[in-house]
Amino acid sequence: MRQWPQGLWVVTPDGKTLGFHYHKPVPGDNYRQNQQRWVDDTVKMLEAAAKAAGPLPPRTARASNPFPDRGVGPTKDGGVRLAVSVIGLQNGRQDGPPAVDSILLSKEEWTAFAPPEGKTAWALPEAVAKRFAPALAPVTDSIFVPRPTDVNYAIIKAASGLTADGVGVVRYAGAWSSLHNRDGDPNLPIRCDMTGEGFATYDAKTKQIRSFLWVLKGTYRNGANGTPIPTAAVVEWEEKE
Incomplete structure (x- = not known):
């Protein structure tokens, strides 16, 4: 964190870093190319981190919508x-x-x-x-x-x-x-x-x-x-x- 201002880390509960990716645009590439490289390099990092983590029990978290009122219906306060x-x-x-x-x-x-x-x-x-x-x-x-x-x-x-x-x-x-x-x-x-x-x-x-x-x-x-x-x-x- 002292070396990089932002990025994506995969870290174990005891603090061991399994993977890290920080995107830097490549001069000369357009926005679409840089965005695709960002996605591709992030996926490679996540795959490597998952391999380093080894077998894990299945997650039990259920998917949810954090903003069910986005674009439809009122908010809780009537807005x-x-x-x-x-x-x-x-x-x-x-x-x-x-x-x-x-x-x-x-x-x-x-x-x-x-x-x-x-x-x-x-x-x-x-x-x-x-x-x-x-x-x-x-x-x-x-x-x-x-x-x-x-x-x-x-x-x-x-x-x-x-x-x-x-x-x-x-x-x-x-x-x-x-x-x-x-x-x-x-x-x-x-x-x-x-x-x-x-x-x-x-x-x-x-x-x-x-x-x-x-x-x-x-x-x-x-x-x-x-x-x-x-x-x-x-x-x-x-x-x-």
Whole structure:
């Protein structure tokens, strides 16, 4: 741990290291090649570690979903966990797997997306708009992803429209810009810029949102001299699975 800042270890309960892998990108290889090498080298390490460990009793742990409310239904406090997927683009095509994340909104924050009483057009609170920060970066490593406090511009405007058969529709338009320094180093700035449109369906009587979908596009820039990478994101949620 003193030699390497991160990585993957396989360690016995008594502290013996059976395997270790630390990924370093190879200059000249593109993102997809480096990601595949990361996977391949990790698998080789795990296979070697399993061989070094020898026979072990079968595991009894059961698979579980740590976020069963991601993208569907309410959270325990009445809010929602919006499902987020973000990709980088190269020559107009997806470059690598999507960054999978979520936007956790409290009950009060979620209410801001529904039509206020007596209004058909409104602007959401800036603090709520800033919660879209996880949708701005096409990576999952937290040092590269802006937090709401890093978002220096955020605006979401909404307008409710046609209502039919007890179901109303809200349309949204938003824009975001963020800037933060990786590891707090001013020489390593990361900037994200996004615009997006979305819509929601809601119960016209109760004003409860039933489905929610956004599509965003923008750029991600890593480093003062880094080339802006085109990005795209989807933010979604539905009342029931």
